[in-house]
Amino acid sequence: MSFTQPNSPSKWALVDCNSFFASCETLFRPDLKDKPVVVLSSNDGCIVAANRKAKQLGIKMFGPYFEAQKILKTHGAAVFSSNFALYADMSRRVNSTLLEFSPHVEVYSIDECFINLSGLASSKELQTLAEEMKKRVELYTAIPVCVGVGPTKVLAKLANHLAKNNKEYKGVCIIDKADFYHYEKSLKQTAVEDIWGIGRKSAPKLRALGLHSAWDFCHYHNEKLIQKLLTKTGAMIQQELKGIECIAEDFCDQKKKQIMCSRSFEKNVTAKEGLQAILANFVMEASEKLRNQQSLVAGIMVYIRTSHFQSGIQYFNQGFVKLDEPTQDTRKILKAVYKVLDQIFKEGIDYKKAGVILCDIVDQASFQPTLFDVGNFERELVLMEVMDKINAKEGAGTIKIGNCNNQFKKSHKKISKVLLTRLIGVSFQKLVSREN
DNA sequence: TCTGGGGTCCTAGGACCC
């Protein structure tokens, strides 16, 4: 988030899919309509989505599955392992429906979009449009959504929260300062912990100042104290509640300053080769994200750890490596990651989790390779572009680098060597070995 | 409510230097 100048009155819509993963899973299962449904995280460790029925049972989001297992079973709940390919596909369908309303759709997360509606003037127009959005998304995708509209992103979020939790809104809530009575009422009925960006640590700090609702917070006079207690972010949220835009217009599309890929393993891994294979997957994933935003990386962090919940030896170690030159080349990043692994790896440990973090991210456009390296750098760009294109077309993991032995991805579409050679004009293996 | 997943950003405070 970065500051922007307050400008002409804006309107933002926030469209949020209801219990998104659970909704996706029940699309083709009308028999589950009135049953509790939950979706589990990648290793079935915790609950990452729950439909209304499941929430009514007191199911905690992001809580461990084993704790809820009994109650879910008693009530005949449907339990799904997550299927991210399906969710990503449904997310694209929702987004493309929303693009029919405005070209300015900013994807905030897999189940949420901000839409810039600044051209529309009246509350009535906005109400009609928001209702139409909801109707059309539900008609085209069968995913239920709620729509909140406000003059800032924080107020749009707040409106969405009201739309979702108060039946009388029927899934659509418009906050417009021109309707001051409703604006005041909306902020007064929202508790500080329900404001976007105010989490479990900040809320008690506000309450200690006697600020219990969004309205109290919004009108608190001592802005310096807010900045001190809740940092820059808190100060921005307070302004946004007043209707003053502080969050940059394109903040969803801003380039990441760091890219992380980490996961817990289904089974413990002890051998270094096992960790190498897993880290190779992380590097593939992270470096593709890096290239998608046209960036280069200059510093890489790797960590490996045992499970918090096992008895026996606990081990955590991490290492950082600075590259001689920023790169976006998977092979170079992987080489660096392996170097760090050599430094932090200890024999005889049951590892449960590992991660790769690309830090020191720089813009590709602003990087000038030395005259000597220009050719190499450009060849790498082309090679990586070809690889990404094939993976996008033929399925993730079609072309892999290093000894990826992916325990996370269930299946990969294979591509024949002949087709590959035809696609890039020269044997990929040859290219890889030549570059190394 | 004490966080069994994954990801991003911010900042306080330490290390180091002049």
Place this chain on the structure above:
DNA sequence: TCTGGGGTCCTAGGACCC
């Protein structure tokens, strides 16, 4: 080394999100 100022860089940990 019972140390006084001030700047920069780095990193671990905090906080938030879905």
